[in-house]
Amino acid sequence: MHAYGLPPAYAQAVLRITDARTGEPVEAAPARRGLTRVEAHASGLDPTSLRVLLVSDLLVRALELGGTPVWSLLSGEHEQAELRAAARALGIRPFEDGGDLGSGLGEAQVLHVAVEGGAGATGGVLVAVAPVESPTTAVPDLSDPGALRLALLSHARDLPVRLDTDALEEARRTLAHWRGSVADWARRPSRPVPDEVRVELRTAWEDDLDVPEVLEVLRRVENWPDLADGARFETYAYADRLLGLELTRDIGSLA
Template sequence: MPKLVGMLRLLETRTGQVVGVRPGPLRLYVFQPDDLRVCLTADMLRRVGLRLRRRVLTTAAHTADHGWLGIPPMEAGDPLPGAVGVGNLTSGASVGVAAWSSPQTAGTEPAALRLALLRRRYREEAHLGPEAVSAAAADLARWRDRVAAWATGPSRPIHAPYAEETLAALCDDLDVPRALEVLDGLMDDEDVAPGARLETVLQLDQILALELPAAIGTR
């Protein structure tokens, strides 16, 4: 498994090159606060930045609140010096988010929609049919059940190789699909103690925000 990657690297829309984000505070500017996928991408960048112990400052073209999808409110403000712009592919943003569509989401658990979107790389189009959201909901139920079962036993230290591999994927131009594959592998890895799997999953969920501990206490 790869070593921990401490630098966030992103595809620069203007140059087509993957470049490292400068050290220091991570400043984000959201071009389209009404676009859920743009805001989700900015939220993932914010969460990865915090995991890397960087101060994160976010401003947006106007205020918006997508708290139902696990995204903190967007506050209006001008781009801060050196800000990483996040927007759709035609916005001129440095991080270009591809188009997306989804079926009617009424009655859909927000975390299932979030997971279905995260399974597509942010710079690739995501046209989610009902089956994609249903599959995400089924996986969430399965993962939460396992987390609840592990929580009934003793805790163990985080399993460093899995934690490092997931963070390495997230630092590699937000390769969330790869991080989710690693998460799924951890769920089934019987060579890792349940308590270690629990703590590793809980740490990763601080970034993914899929409410994986939701079933703890129900077993």
């Protein structure tokens, strides 16, 4: 059980991401309030391409939570319409149309998200994504997009993921449990997110987009003794602004 204490000083939020070209961490938004472009390099509808799109979506969400203006693009040659449709199903923010807008928008940073070892664009920062191993089919199963999203989020982006039946079933169980818990907590009086929990969440996702640690913080909050259920609800709702798992979807559905 994690013991929470007083939160450390928390000043300006700074998202740092590892540049795969140098192996060094860099600021994802080096200019305060400067525009950042996130460009996903994916070609073809397969689980690895969807993971690239999902990492791009997490970057967009994290930057927006830090107050950085962002625009996102999808680059690739094949199945672009299918990729955009799959992205919508997964709750990924819509991609802008047109790749020639940046020159007139005063970009301060460009983040290219691509599968590791693949052909990445020149310039900017390269964010590498490890491949997804899928034993069943090359086309991802989008019948339960929330479970697919959680299964991919549960691993660091630089580690390969095996997307099999067991992984998806575990994600379905976890998601159903969390959504049910959030719906139950929502019936209690609201309480603010504890400062130390907010710090842990922000520290995790600002440290090279460590989403598995964000999920671990939620697990600790669920079992934190003496924490008001209203605070648990607000914590999960706050974290879901990054995770995009629709954790509040079942509010009102429980008797």
